[in-house]
Amino acid sequence: MILIIKSAGATILLLSVLIQTGQLYLNNDITNFGCEECKLKENNIFSKPGAPVYQCMGCCFSRAYPTPLRSKKTMLVPKNITSEATCCVAKEFKRVIVNDVKLVNHTDCHCSTCYYHKS
Secondary structure: OOOHHHHHHHHHHHHHHHHHHHHHHOOHHHHHOOOOOEEEEEEOOEEOOOOOOEEOEOOOOOOEEEEHHHHHHHHOOOOOOOOEEEEEEEEEEEEEEEEEEEEEEEEEEEEEEEOOOOO
16 A cells, blocks of 8 residues: 555656646747757956957858759759858957957947858
């Protein structure tokens, strides 16, 4: 009898933990889990009191899918996976000098072409 009560209590506890975890994930946008939207953030390394330096940080769109067969036939080096992405980049910026170091201070951000993906 005591074994049945203990197992029922453990089952109820496990069920309540699972329900709480499920509600936590449902209340958040899972597609951007762990990554904030693309926006300006202060760079703590180069910023000085009264002279902040900002840079664009955050996530944008990306996806991967199987390469269509007709596209694969036209590739010099056929690849099974095709990917698309946009990156968080500066829309506008100002050049500044901090401690004799030339920097680019971002003033506006947006999601656009990932420059490091270009070849």
